[in-house]
Structure formats: C-alpha cells, structure tokens
Amino acid sequence: MPPSLLGRTVLVTGATSGIGHETARLLAERGATVLLHGRTAEEARAAADRLIAASGTDASRLRPLAADFVHLGEVESLARTVVREHPRLDVLVNNAAIAAPERHTVTADGNEIAFQVNFLAHYLLTNLLEEALTSDPGGRVVNVSSSLHRTAAIQWNDPNRTRRYARLAAYAQSQLALTIFAADPRVTAVSVNPGTCETGLLHLYGYQGAPAAEGAQHVVRLCDPATEIVNGAYYDRSEHMAPAAAATEDRTVKRLTKLADLLVGHTS
Numbered sequence: 001m002p003p004s005l006l007g008r009t010v011l012v013t014g015a016t017s018g019i020g021h022e023t024a025r026l027l028a029e030r031g032a033t034v035l036l037h038g039r040t041a042e043e044a045r046a047a048a049d050r051l052i053a054a055s056g057t058d059a060s061r062l063r064p065l066a067a068d069f070v071h072l073g074e075v076e077s078l079a080r081t082v083v084r085e086h087p088r089l090d091v092l093v094n095n096a097a098i099a100a101p102e103r104h105t106v107t108a109d110g111n112e113i114a115f116q117v118n119f120l121a122h123y124l125l126t127n128l129l130e131e132a133l134t135s136d137p138g139g140r141v142v143n144v145s146s147s148l149h150r151t152a153a154i155q156w157n158d159p160n161r162t163r164r165y166a167r168l169a170a171y172a173q174s175q176l177a178l179t180i181f182a183a184d185p186r187v188t189a190v191s192v193n194p195g196t197c198e199t200g201l202l203h204l205y206g207y208q209g210a211p212a213a214e215g216a217q218h219v220v221r222l223c224d225p226a227t228e229i230v231n232g233a234y235y236d237r238s239e240h241m242a243p244a245a246a247a248t249e250d251r252t253v254k255r256l257t258k259l260a261d262l263l264v265g266h267t268s
Contacts, residue, residue, distance in 0.1 A: 006031035008138075009086050010223055011065075011129075013037045013122065014096025016047035019144065019194055022216035023093060025051050027223060028061040035086060037078070037096065041066040069096055069121035072109045072264055079128035089132040091223045094122035094178065095144040100170035104161065111263055112160040114167075118174035123181055124264045130186070138225025141189035145179045145234070149193075149244055152176035154252075159259060179247045180256050183232030191243065192235040194218045 014020040016038040024034045038044030044064035051057040067078035100114035152172035182191040194215030234243035
C-alpha cells in the first residue's frame, strides 16, 4: 500500500482527462484533498462525478474548480478562489496542456495560444498562489513537461511566432519554457516527462502510448513529501536526468521571468 497523503491539499490543472485526471484519482485514493481544475465548471464537475462513479473516489476529497487558460483573467480568478478557500496548498501540479493548432492562433491577451495555455497561465497561477503554497518541507510545484522540450528554442524576439509558425515548434517551445520555469528560485519545483501516453496529445508523439494512469504514477510520486527533490530537477518518468542545457542556465531563467512577466502583465 502506498504511503498516505492524508491532510495534504493538491491542485491539479487540466484534471478532466488524460494524465491530469488519473493523477487526481491516484492522489485522492491516497487521501489527499484534490482541487480538480477544468476549463469550465461543468467539465470539472463531470470529471469529479466520473471519479466518484467509476473509481469509488470519496466525494469529500474532490473540489472541482474552473478556469479557461485561454483567458488570463480566469487564471487570476482561480488563484483568488484557491487562496481564499484553501490558504494552505501543499502541491501545485501544472499539467494542463493543448496541442498548438494548425493555424497560428493568438488569444485575447495577445499571446500565441499554446504558449499561453501550456506555460504563461501556469507561470501566472504559480506566482499568484505563492502565499498559499506552503514553505514547509514537502511543499512543491510539479510541472508536467515533455521530452519535446529538448527539440525547442525560445524565440525571444518573437515568442508568439508571428513571423514563422509551425505547430510542433510552438508546442515544444511551451514545454521548454515550463521546464525552465522549474528552476525559478522563487518556488520549489521540478518538472517531469511522464512518457508517451494515451492522451489527447498522443498524435504529437506517435500512435502508441502507455495508459495515462502509468504516466500519472510518475507525477504522483513527485507529489509525495517522502520523495526528496532538488529545485529545478527534471525527471524522465522516474529517472532523474539532465534537461536541455537551456533549462538550467541562470541567465535563461532570468530572461524567461522577464519575458513572462511582460506577457502576463504581472510584475514579480
């Protein structure tokens, strides 16, 4: 039997399907209170109901929350709700992600959509939750990244890729940014590539993947306070290994912070 997570509160973004949904299930099974984030209130409630019906998850362990990361104002509202209702947050799992669309798409906030949903929204959310995220040992942020971050480069002068857009490059850039963000000294954070799994993003990697529950196990392991972590560490499934070189460069971390603050309209 895995050790209990009783008394711990974990926010999982993108918890209505795939790895996020399975992560929420596993955390709740181990006794954690799970703040289950979905794009809409209806999707979050339906995901919670599925866990209760299909897995016998204790309803009292699930708190559905909603925010569409295409709108940064909704991210701010989500953060306010969490701080108000859950002033002590043990773990934040930054998992929500979309595949970049075929056509270059910019949000109402002015950002390329995959860069915003996959990275900027999580950057903003993490910063706004700083007062709730516990500084006790075991408190942490887990960024669910991708092996594709190794193929990426941040287009510093054109992060929206207005001049030259390719969907795979846009997606990979968002994953590299999320991986770099784990090295931000303001938070205790790690990033993890959960492996190629049967999720809505499978088509980016190929046509065969492991069950989402298998990927979720690697995420949940890093949520456990019994798992000691080093800030900025990168895990390929359960193996601690070096990420892309850019992800640990102090200069790059500072440069990304400056860019992200500008794009989310937030001063750290």
